Amino acid sequence: MTTAQRQVELRFDAVKIDRKWQERWERDGIYRVEDDDPRPKWFEMTMYPYPSGDLHIGHWYAMAPSDAHARFRRMQGYNVLHPIGFDAFGLPAENAAISRGIHPYEWTMANVDNMRRQLRSLGAVYDWDREVVCCLPEYYRWNQWFFIKLYEQGLAYRAKAPVVWCPSCQTVLANEQVLNGECERCETPITRRDFEQWFFRITDYADELLDFDTLEEWPEKILTMQRNWIGRSEGVDIGFDISDYNIEEREIRTFTTRIDTIFGVTFLVLAPEHPLVSKLTSENRRADVEAYVDQARAASEIDRLSAEREKTGVFIGAYARNRLNNEKVPIYVADYVLTTYGTGAVMGVPAHDHRDYDFARKYRLPIRTVIAPITWDGSELGEAFIGDGFMTNSGAYEGMTNEEGMEAIAKDVERRGWGHRAVTYRLRDWLISRQRYWGTPIPMVYCDECGVQPVPEADLPVLLPEDAEFRPTGESPLAINDTFVNTECPNCGGPGRRETDTMDTFMDSSWYMLRYCTPQYSGGPYEPSVTGDWMPVQQYTGGAEHAVMHLLYSRFFIKSLRDMGMLNIDEPFLRLFNQGVILGSDHEKMSKSRGNVVNPDDVVGQVGADAVRCFLMFIGPWDQGGPWSDEGINGVVRWLNRAWSLVEHDAAQLDDSPSEPTAVRDTQRVLHQTIRKCYEDLDRFKFNTTIAALMELVNHLSQAWNDQSVDSATWRDCIEKFLLMLAPIAPHVAEEWWERTGRGYSIHQQPFPTWDEELAAGGMITLVLQVNGRVRDRVVVASGVTEEDAKWYVDNSSRVQSHIDGKPVRNVVYVPDRLVNVVVG
RNA sequence: GCCGAAGUGGCGGAAUGGUAGACGCGCCGGUCUCAAAAACCGGUGGGAGAAUAUCCCGUGUCGGUUCGAGUCCGACCUUCGGCACCA
Incomplete structure (x- = not known):
C-alpha cells in the first residue's frame, strides 16, 4: 500500500453535475447533428477506438482534447459532426474466444457496451445516433460490396504471398504472436509459407499518393514518413544474360538506381524467394542453397534488412553475363535482398554500395572501383564510395562524370534492348487476406468449372457463421466450418467453395468516415449527396502510429472510389493532428505489468469529468504527450x-x-x-x-x-x-x-x-536595455514607447553606461516595445 | 539497422531570432487552528555575496551564423514512436 495521495477536494459536487447535464443534453438532443442545418459544415473526427474492454486514460487523452476542439468549432458557428464508433473486428476478440471460450461477437459487443458507457462520461458532443460498429453485418456487408467493386476494376487480385507459419500448430501467426522467432503458444521456431492471398493494387496510386498538395495542414513528419514509406526510386531495370542455361528465362532482371556503376558489378544476388534460385542452382550446390533458403524464410524482414547484421549468402553454382563488358559474374542467394522490392535481384557493386561491400569482403569477391573520387590515387578504398566522381574502368564511358555516365548508359541500354528506365517503389500492394474468423469474409467463391467468382450483390452480406469452432491451435474457424465453406457457384450453380480468409481490419477504417455521414443508409455504403456535403473530413486527429498504414490505405481507398465515380473528392482527411502518448506517473509507458495504469472511471468518480479533461489538456502540448500525475x-x-x-x-x-x-x-x-x-x-x-x-x-x-x-x-x-x-x-x-x-x-x-x-492593447511593458546582447537594465514604460525615448533611457541608465564604459558605440539595435541593444567595442 | 520525433529548474512545461523558466506541481516560510488538513499570503534555476546591491554560470554535447540563439545551420550523444498480420 502506497501512502495515500493528498487529494484536494472539490468545493462542488462534480459527479452530480456531470450526471445532471449529461442526462439533460441527451434528453434535449442538443448534440444531434442535422444534415440540412444551414450553418457551414465542419466534419471533425478522432480515430475510433478498438473495443478492448475498458476505456483507458489513453482513450481520454485522445478523445477529450478533440472534443474540446470540436466544441470550439461549434461555438465558432459551424455545424459540427464529431462522431464516434468502434473498430470492432480484430485479433484480440479471437484470442479471447480461444482462451476463454467466449464467442468473439459476445466479447466484442460486451466491450462496446461498457465503452459506450465510459465514453458518455466524457461529456462529449457525440451524436450516438451516428455510431458505427464495423463488426455488424450492416457495416461489413459494404466492405464486401467495396471488395467486389475493386475486383471488378482490377484493383483486387490474388497472388502468392508468404505468411508466418507455426509448423507445430499448423497455423498462420500474426507478427505479434511471434516472440524471438518462436510461436508464442508452443515456442516452436516459426517459418514462412506461401499462400494464395488477396491484394489491393495500392501501388497503382503510388505517384498520386506522393502528391500532398491538397492536404492543408498535415504534420510535415507524417508527410515525410509517407514519402519514405512509398519510397519512389528512379533507375534502370537491366537484364543479365543467362542464356547458357537450358531454362525458359533468358536473363535475370535487376533494378538499380546506380546504372553508372554497372562496370563494377562483380556478382549478382537473388532473394531467397526468387523463382530462378531453384532453376539455376547447380546440383553440387543444391543442398547448401536449400538449407540457406529455409533458414532465410524464418528470419524477420527487420533482421534481414539490418545493416548491422553480418551479411550472409551462398553461391548457387551459376553465372550470369554482364552485357556491357561481357564478364561472367557469380550468382549468390542472400537474405538482404527482398523479393518484395524491385525485381528481387540486385547487381552487386561492392565498390559503391555498403551492403555489397560487406558481402564482397566476406566472400572474397573482387571489388572494382568504377567511380573515382576526385582526389583518388588509384589505391583500393577502405569502404564503399557512394558519392559522385568520374567514370573509370568503364569502357566507352571512361572519364565522364558519373551523372553523365548514368544518362549515357541508360540510353545505350534502352537502345540495345538490354533494359529500360524504370521507377520502383518501396510501397507494396496491400495484402488484405487474413486467415482468421473475426473479420469481414471475403465474398468470393471458387468453382472447379468457373474459377474464382464474386458473390452477387444480391447475396450480400456473406455472414460470419455463428457456430464457429475456436481451436487452441488457431486454425481458421472458417476453413473448418463445412456449412460455411460449401456453397453453390454463383455462375454455374454447381458446387463451390467459399473463400475462407477474412479482410484486414484496415479495410473497415479505410471508409468509416463515409458511413458516419449517413450511418443508417441501406441503399449503399453511404448516401452520396449527403456524404458529398460532409466530406472530406475537415480535421482528423489520432495517434502517429497510424502515420503510414491506415492513413495511406484510406487515402488510396478514397482515390479509388473517386475513380469509380462514387465520390468527388481526392483526399479523405484535409487536416491531420497527431496527439502524443500519455505515460504513467513514472514517465514510463502505461502497462499492467508496470502497475502504472490510470483508470479514468476512478478519477472521474472522484473529481468529475471536467477536472480530468482539463488536466489532460494541461499536462503539455497535445502532440507531445506526457506523464499522468x-x-x-x-x-x-x-x-x-x-x-x-x-x-x-x-x-x-x-x-x-x-x-x-x-x-x-x-x-x-x-x-x-x-x-x-x-x-x-x-x-x-x-x-x-x-x-x-x-x-x-x-x-x-x-x-x-x-x-x-x-x-x-x-x-x-x-x-x-x-x-x-x-x-x-x-x-x-x-x-x-x-x-x-x-x-x-x-x-x-x-x-x-x-x-x-x-x-x-496598451498597458505597461518592460523595456530591456542591453549592451552587446546582455541585459544590463530594465525600465517599465507605457507600451508604444518611441525609439527616441527608448534611447533616452539608455543614455540615462547608469548600469548601461557603466557597461559601455566609454567604449565607442558601433551600433544601436531597437526592437519596438521590447529592447534596445547597444553594440560597443 | 532503416524511417520519424524529442532533449529547458526537484517535476510537467512556457517562450513571432529579442527579459529563459509563463502557468501548474512539489518544496520552504507565514496567516488561521488546541493541532493537523484545507484555504489564503509570500518565496523558490545554480554559484559568489551581509544584501531584495552587484557580478558570473545556465535550455543534452561540441562547433558555426547573428548586434542578439532554447529557437537557425553542421556533427555527435541519449530517449521515444513506426517498420507492412496488434490496432
Whole structure:
C-alpha cells in the first residue's frame, strides 16, 4: 500500500453535475447533428477506438482534447459532426474466444457496451445516433460490396504471398504472436509459407499518393514518413544474360538506381524467394542453397534488412553475363535482398554500395572501383564510395562524370534492348487476406468449372457463421466450418467453395468516415449527396502510429472510389493532428505489468469529468504527450475551486461605476488578451497554454475582487466571457455555472467570445536595455514607447553606461516595445 | 539497422531570432487552528555575496551564423514512436 495521495477536494459536487447535464443534453438532443442545418459544415473526427474492454486514460487523452476542439468549432458557428464508433473486428476478440471460450461477437459487443458507457462520461458532443460498429453485418456487408467493386476494376487480385507459419500448430501467426522467432503458444521456431492471398493494387496510386498538395495542414513528419514509406526510386531495370542455361528465362532482371556503376558489378544476388534460385542452382550446390533458403524464410524482414547484421549468402553454382563488358559474374542467394522490392535481384557493386561491400569482403569477391573520387590515387578504398566522381574502368564511358555516365548508359541500354528506365517503389500492394474468423469474409467463391467468382450483390452480406469452432491451435474457424465453406457457384450453380480468409481490419477504417455521414443508409455504403456535403473530413486527429498504414490505405481507398465515380473528392482527411502518448506517473509507458495504469472511471468518480479533461489538456502540448500525475491534477482542481468562488461572488456588491478607471482598464485588457490567446490557441490545439491563460485570468479576477477594483458591469462581463471560454474544455461545470449565474440554457449553443484589439492593447511593458546582447537594465514604460525615448533611457541608465564604459558605440539595435541593444567595442 | 520525433529548474512545461523558466506541481516560510488538513499570503534555476546591491554560470554535447540563439545551420550523444498480420 502506497501512502495515500493528498487529494484536494472539490468545493462542488462534480459527479452530480456531470450526471445532471449529461442526462439533460441527451434528453434535449442538443448534440444531434442535422444534415440540412444551414450553418457551414465542419466534419471533425478522432480515430475510433478498438473495443478492448475498458476505456483507458489513453482513450481520454485522445478523445477529450478533440472534443474540446470540436466544441470550439461549434461555438465558432459551424455545424459540427464529431462522431464516434468502434473498430470492432480484430485479433484480440479471437484470442479471447480461444482462451476463454467466449464467442468473439459476445466479447466484442460486451466491450462496446461498457465503452459506450465510459465514453458518455466524457461529456462529449457525440451524436450516438451516428455510431458505427464495423463488426455488424450492416457495416461489413459494404466492405464486401467495396471488395467486389475493386475486383471488378482490377484493383483486387490474388497472388502468392508468404505468411508466418507455426509448423507445430499448423497455423498462420500474426507478427505479434511471434516472440524471438518462436510461436508464442508452443515456442516452436516459426517459418514462412506461401499462400494464395488477396491484394489491393495500392501501388497503382503510388505517384498520386506522393502528391500532398491538397492536404492543408498535415504534420510535415507524417508527410515525410509517407514519402519514405512509398519510397519512389528512379533507375534502370537491366537484364543479365543467362542464356547458357537450358531454362525458359533468358536473363535475370535487376533494378538499380546506380546504372553508372554497372562496370563494377562483380556478382549478382537473388532473394531467397526468387523463382530462378531453384532453376539455376547447380546440383553440387543444391543442398547448401536449400538449407540457406529455409533458414532465410524464418528470419524477420527487420533482421534481414539490418545493416548491422553480418551479411550472409551462398553461391548457387551459376553465372550470369554482364552485357556491357561481357564478364561472367557469380550468382549468390542472400537474405538482404527482398523479393518484395524491385525485381528481387540486385547487381552487386561492392565498390559503391555498403551492403555489397560487406558481402564482397566476406566472400572474397573482387571489388572494382568504377567511380573515382576526385582526389583518388588509384589505391583500393577502405569502404564503399557512394558519392559522385568520374567514370573509370568503364569502357566507352571512361572519364565522364558519373551523372553523365548514368544518362549515357541508360540510353545505350534502352537502345540495345538490354533494359529500360524504370521507377520502383518501396510501397507494396496491400495484402488484405487474413486467415482468421473475426473479420469481414471475403465474398468470393471458387468453382472447379468457373474459377474464382464474386458473390452477387444480391447475396450480400456473406455472414460470419455463428457456430464457429475456436481451436487452441488457431486454425481458421472458417476453413473448418463445412456449412460455411460449401456453397453453390454463383455462375454455374454447381458446387463451390467459399473463400475462407477474412479482410484486414484496415479495410473497415479505410471508409468509416463515409458511413458516419449517413450511418443508417441501406441503399449503399453511404448516401452520396449527403456524404458529398460532409466530406472530406475537415480535421482528423489520432495517434502517429497510424502515420503510414491506415492513413495511406484510406487515402488510396478514397482515390479509388473517386475513380469509380462514387465520390468527388481526392483526399479523405484535409487536416491531420497527431496527439502524443500519455505515460504513467513514472514517465514510463502505461502497462499492467508496470502497475502504472490510470483508470479514468476512478478519477472521474472522484473529481468529475471536467477536472480530468482539463488536466489532460494541461499536462503539455497535445502532440507531445506526457506523464499522468496524481498530484498535478490537484492544481486543476484548485483552479476550478477558485473559479467557482469567483462565479459565486455577488456582482451587486461591487460599485456600479468604476472608482479606479485604470484598474478597470487593466482588467478589460487582461480579459481581451485572454480571449485572443484562447481563441488562437484552441484553434491550433494548444490546450495547455489555453488553460494557463484561463488560470491567469482567474488569478487576476481573484485579485481584482479582493481589491474591489472593478465595477459590477465589468465583473459580469468577465465572468460571462470566462464561462464561455471554459465551455469547450470543461462543458459540465461551464453549463452549471452558466445556469447558476442566471444565464439561459444552453451555454453550448452560445458563440465563442470575440476580443477587441483596442481593449487588448496598451498597458505597461518592460523595456530591456542591453549592451552587446546582455541585459544590463530594465525600465517599465507605457507600451508604444518611441525609439527616441527608448534611447533616452539608455543614455540615462547608469548600469548601461557603466557597461559601455566609454567604449565607442558601433551600433544601436531597437526592437519596438521590447529592447534596445547597444553594440560597443 | 532503416524511417520519424524529442532533449529547458526537484517535476510537467512556457517562450513571432529579442527579459529563459509563463502557468501548474512539489518544496520552504507565514496567516488561521488546541493541532493537523484545507484555504489564503509570500518565496523558490545554480554559484559568489551581509544584501531584495552587484557580478558570473545556465535550455543534452561540441562547433558555426547573428548586434542578439532554447529557437537557425553542421556533427555527435541519449530517449521515444513506426517498420507492412496488434490496432
